[in-house]
Amino acid sequence: MxxxxxxxxxxxxxxxxxxxxxxxxxxxxxxxxxxxxxxxxxxxxxxxxxxxxxxxxxxxxxxxxxxxxxxxxxxxxxxxxxxxxxxxxxxxxxxxxxxxxxxxxxxxxxxxxxxxxxxxxxxxxxxxxxxxxxxxxxxxxxxxxxxxxxxxxxxxxxxxxxxxxxxxxxxxxxxxxxMRKKNTVADILESNVDGKFFLSQRYLDTLKKHRQRHEDSNHGFGYIVLDKQKTANTLVLGGMGTERNLIKDTASLRKSGRKDANSEAIRRLTPREALRLQGFPDSYKIAVSKTAMFRQAANSxxxxxxxxxxxxxxxxxxxxxxxxxxxxxxx
CATH class of the missing domain: 3.40.50.150 (Vaccinia Virus protein VP39)
Incomplete structure (x- = not known):
């Protein structure tokens, strides 16, 4: 070549x-x-x-x-x-x-x-x-x-x-x-995720009320908990972008020991998971804060x-x- x-x-x-x-x-x-x-x-x-x-x-x-x-x-x-x-x-x-x-x-x-x-x-x-x-x-x-x-x-x-x-x-x-190969959300998830990625019960309740208001107005916007056997939504920022790709992760929550997390074990994606959704290898280094890295991955x-x-x-x-x-x- x-x-x-x-x-x-x-x-x-x-x-x-x-x-x-x-x-x-x-x-x-x-x-x-x-x-x-x-x-x-x-x-x-x-x-x-x-x-x-x-x-x-x-x-x-x-x-x-x-x-x-x-x-x-x-x-x-x-x-x-x-x-x-x-x-x-x-x-x-x-x-x-x-x-x-x-x-x-x-x-x-x-x-x-x-x-x-x-x-x-x-x-x-x-x-x-x-x-x-x-x-x-x-x-x-x-x-x-x-x-x-x-x-x-x-x-x-x-x-x-x-x-x-x-x-x-x-x-x-x-x-x-x-390509014929198809992957699902389950393929990009980390194990033993830090407890800080889990939503508090208070915040999850707020999201539910927010979604209900939008549904009542036929806006169709609100948080989304992903089916791990399907494809994720487009990574986006702004507004409630990070809440458009939430995960239920009971195992990680149990291991994290976090006491104030929501009872449904709902969490955000980690920066590494966001990078994986974009096809970045795990060898790709994270050199900034988790918030900044998630934003960078979503914009990539x-x-x-x-x-x-x-x-x-x-x-x-x-x-x-x-x-x-x-x-x-x-x-």
Missing amino acids: QKFRLIDLYAGIGGIRLGFDQALGDSARFVFSNEIDDQCCITYKENFGVDPIGDITKIKSVDIPDFDLLLAGFPCQAFSIAGRREGFNDLRGTHFFEIARIIEDKKPKAFFLENVKHFEKHNKGRTFKTVKKTLEEKLGYTLYHQVLNARDFGLAQNRERIFMVGFKDPISFKFPSP VAVPVIKAIALQMMKTLEEKKSAPTLMPYVK
């Missing part, structure tokens, strides 16, 4: 990088990364040995080393259905144009972009139309996009995201097909999906490299 130089923009905790690392192995050499969140930078450095550069808007393209592949999971809060859908009216939404600037200046062989599922439909499709037009018409790349679900790639989480892959040359590309990506797409990209680029160059026909 040919060698590739990569840059990791809006890197978060390195989920996209990890997927490409797993796919490319020694053929991958990361030459640049950026992330503005200090806590994410701590986690990134602990796991990859490099400290990401900060604000990409202040980095000139000339100061970025030459590279072959650009990776970016650009800020999605501005486009998420969990937020206010402000899109390009939100400052975070304009970060796409920083990516476009770097692609235009550096002209990589290919790029990989990730965002929320509803990015394609935001503002009646006008946002995505602008992105597509910029990448194809202005920058001259062949663009492919598709929504993929993490549960179709061996993860116990229902998480749909849109993925965009572009090539400098006109190349035919196919996104990976779903499904690593096996990234790996599967990366393998397809490498296959496509390898086939392009090995294809014979045809001489023009002359009469």
Whole structure:
């Protein structure tokens, strides 16, 4: 396999990088990364040995080393259905144009972009139309996009995201097909979980009342105790996001000795379980607080999906490299 130089923009905790690392192995050499969140930078450095550069808007393209592949999971809060859908009216939404600037200046062989599922439909499709037009018409790349679900790639989480892959040359590309392997919540659970992850009886009672109010109003929102033999809901933050994936864990509660926990043995997911839901290996190091790590995991990506797409990209680029160059026909 040919060698590739990569840059990791809006890197978060390195989920996209990890997927490409797993796919490319020694053929991958990361030459640049950026992330503005200090806590994410701590986690990134602990796991990859490099400290990401900060604000990409202040980095000139000339100061970025030459590279072959650009990776970016650009800020999605501005486009998420969990937020206010402000899109390009939100400052975070304009970060796409920083990516476009770097692609235009550096002209990589290919790029990989990730965002929320509803990015394609935001503002009646006008946002995505602008992105597509910029990448194809202005920058001259062949663009492919598709929504993929993490549960179709061996993860116990229902998480749909849109993925965009572009090539400098006109190349035919196919996104990976779903895997047959299916996992459940039971596959990612830790044993002997600390008692502090269990809800107090008072808080659980509050959640029940809150859910009842929403049900009476037909809002359909409230806490959810997962069926361990099924798939988890999408990891989300904000509001009652952490209560959308609760677990009943009688064994851990009994061993923890906690006396003020709820009588139903309901607990939150641990940071390690959240990482497992995203496909991070247990060798991935937790270097920040449990609250910060859970937030980082929820904001990250499904690593096996990234790996599967990366393998397809490498296959496509390898086939392009090995294809014979045809001489023009002359009469």
